[in-house]
Amino acid sequence: MTVKTEAARGPLTYSRMRGMVAILIAFMKQRRMGLNDFIQKIANNSYACKHPEVQSILKISQPQEPELMNANPSPPPSPSQQINLGPSSNPHAKPSDFHFLKVIGKGSFGKVLLARHKAEEVFYAVKVLQKKAILKKKEEKHIMSERNVLLKNVKHPFLVGLHFSFQTADKLYFVLDYINGGELFYHLQRERCFLEPRARFYAAEIASALGYLHSLNIVYRDLKPENILLDSQGHIVLTDFGLCKENIEHNGTTSTFCGTPEYLAPEVLHKQPYDRTVDWWCLGAVLYEMLYGLPPFYSRNTAEMYDNILNKPLQLKPNITNSARHLLEGLLQKDRTKRLGAKDDFMEIKSHVFFSLINWDDLINKKITPPFNPNVQSGPSDLRHFDPEFTEEPVPNSIGRSPDSILITASVKEAAEAFLGFSYAPPMDSFL
Numbered sequence: 001m002t003v004k005t006e007a008a009r010g011p012l013t014y015s016r017m018r019g020m021v022a023i024l025i026a027f028m029k030q031r032r033m034g035l036n037d038f039i040q041k042i043a044n045n046s047y048a049c050k051h052p053e054v055q056s057i058l059k060i061s062q063p064q065e066p067e068l069m070n071a072n073p074s075p076p077p078s079p080s081q082q083i084n085l086g087p088s089s090n091p092h093a094k095p096s097d098f099h100f101l102k103v104i105g106k107g108s109f110g111k112v113l114l115a116r117h118k119a120e121e122v123f124y125a126v127k128v129l130q131k132k133a134i135l136k137k138k139e140e141k142h143i144m145s146e147r148n149v150l151l152k153n154v155k156h157p158f159l160v161g162l163h164f165s166f167q168t169a170d171k172l173y174f175v176l177d178y179i180n181g182g183e184l185f186y187h188l189q190r191e192r193c194f195l196e197p198r199a200r201f202y203a204a205e206i207a208s209a210l211g212y213l214h215s216l217n218i219v220y221r222d223l224k225p226e227n228i229l230l231d232s233q234g235h236i237v238l239t240d241f242g243l244c245k246e247n248i249e250h251n252g253t254t255s256t257f258c259g260t261p262e263y264l265a266p267e268v269l270h271k272q273p274y275d276r277t278v279d280w281w282c283l284g285a286v287l288y289e290m291l292y293g294l295p296p297f298y299s300r301n302t303a304e305m306y307d308n309i310l311n312k313p314l315q316l317k318p319n320i321t322n323s324a325r326h327l328l329e330g331l332l333q334k335d336r337t338k339r340l341g342a343k344d345d346f347m348e349i350k351s352h353v354f355f356s357l358i359n360w361d362d363l364i365n366k367k368i369t370p371p372f373n374p375n376v377q378s379g380p381s382d383l384r385h386f387d388p389e390f391t392e393e394p395v396p397n398s399i400g401r402s403p404d405s406i407l408i409t410a411s412v413k414e415a416a417e418a419f420l421g422f423s424y425a426p427p428m429d430s431f432l
Contacts, residue, residue, distance in 0.1 A: 233373065327354040
């Protein structure tokens with residue numbers, strides 16, 4: 001049976017009617033994922049795209065990316081390639097909303113830039129990631145974890161905050177707090193090691209952040225001085241959540257081999273199941289480095305260092321207090337079931353005698369004066385604690401714009417479709 005409609009639209013067959021119904025059902029399902037993601041999905045339906053009303057909707061809804069509308073639609077990615085990163089509340093944010101001023105960091109998939117929001121006149125650190133690089137190394141899940149963890153960080157003072165996120169066809173953008181006191185690694189390199197009171201203060205703020213993540217069933221897994229920043233007052237800010245593992249409940253385990261060699265726990269090296277106590281090992285390794293200048297079991301030869309981590313007894317020089325010694329021995333216990341934190345997680349660390357001088361309520365409310373002040377201003381001009389290797393690099397022109405239509409290749413289209421729901425903006429009441 002064929003139902004005749006307007007000639008311009010062609011005959012509406014039963015199969016086409018089923019297709020339109022499927023699109024409407026998809027629309028209802030996709031409402032929760034945001035209009036922008038629905039538009040991206042419907043754009044890949046070859047019949048729907050030819051419908052005049054759909055064409056007009058697409059033109060109205062996506063004026064900032066006209067080149068995508070003119071491109072020939074490509075097949076949608078397979079379910080294994082398509083990563084849904086949650087609801088989208090900010091589909092209209094775009095690179096041209098920002099002045100990108102300086103490169104302040106680099107990573108495997110992109111750069112971190114100091115940027116000023118043109119309308120708000122507020123400075124942010126914007127992490128810009130290349131979708132193709134992420135897909136090539138099959139790191140979509142880590143990006144998903146980083147964004148999801150960032151969404152949960154808004155209520156803790158020692159975790160970097162995500163203001164919003166958005167994407168273009170070829171890039172992902174995290175709009176983060178601008179923290180300019182420098183990496184803990186940078187300050188440790190300059191001073192070689194810290195006195196015990198300073199190390200205790202940093203360790204307490206780090207432990208507080210880790211305890212909060214654990215309360216959300218998140219294991220951090222990549223604690224190291226490079227991922228620990230100081231804010232302009234000298235408080236700790238934990239950043240880079242790409243290796244976080246979500247949904248690890250109390251006594252739950254995972255087995256993914258990941259982390260940084262110097263700070264890997266024995267159970268990770270053994271490729272055994274591990275739990276949240278892996279973060280307490282890393283805290284011990286960072287505290288050891290703050291007190292002694294090098295990570296425990298360190299060797300320039302990675303194979304030898306791994307053997308040290310697995311087999312060499314912990315050796316502590318006598319220039320630290322007994323409480324620091326006892327804490328390091330508890331945190332750097334090779335048997336995770338006997339490690340400090342194995343029974344009662346953060347509460348065990350919090351109640352250790354090494355932290356007896358810490359008022360934890362004052363700590364979480366930032367009422368304790370940091371032992372070191374980076375002496376930086378909150379504005380963009382003070383970049384003294386960033387590596388000149390980054391800040392002297394020119395800002396790429398491609399960072400602040402969407403790809404030109406001539407550059408929209410099949411691989412870029414595939415990348416554009418692989419991160420559904422990445423865009424994020426906080427609910428309005430969070431600004432009140």
